[in-house]
Amino acid sequence: MIKTIHRFSSGYVVVVSAFFIIMVSIGPGFTFGASIGPIVTGYIFDSTGSYKIAFLVCAALGIIGIILAVLLRPTKRLATPRASIIS
Numbered sequence: 001m002i003k004t005i006h007r008f009s010s011g012y013v014v015v016v017s018a019f020f021i022i023m024v025s026i027g028p029g030f031t032f033g034a035s036i037g038p039i040v041t042g043y044i045f046d047s048t049g050s051y052k053i054a055f056l057v058c059a060a061l062g063i064i065g066i067i068l069a070v071l072l073r074p075t076k077r078l079a080t081p082r083a084s085i086i087s
Contacts, residue, residue, distance in 0.1 A: 041054040 041051070044054040044057075045051055
């Protein structure tokens with residue numbers, strides 16, 4: 001797993017020039033999850049009287065995220081460097 005994180009952070013999995021597009025794509029999903037998560041968790045607590053199911057759902061989603069991160073593969077390198085998206 002550390003090898004995968006190192007590859008991701010050093011640009012082996014993601015082309016560095018595409019990093020901006022990737023972050024813009026991930027941002028709305030993260031914001032949606034961060035805003036709807038407490039509402040859903042509160043609803044589950046109000047319905048069941050316990051946080052157990054909410055924690056199990058969060059754990060399951062975390063495990064799915066770890067599995068997907070481990071399955072990342074390096075991208076093919078281009079022969080010439082690509083121009084930066086921002087410039």
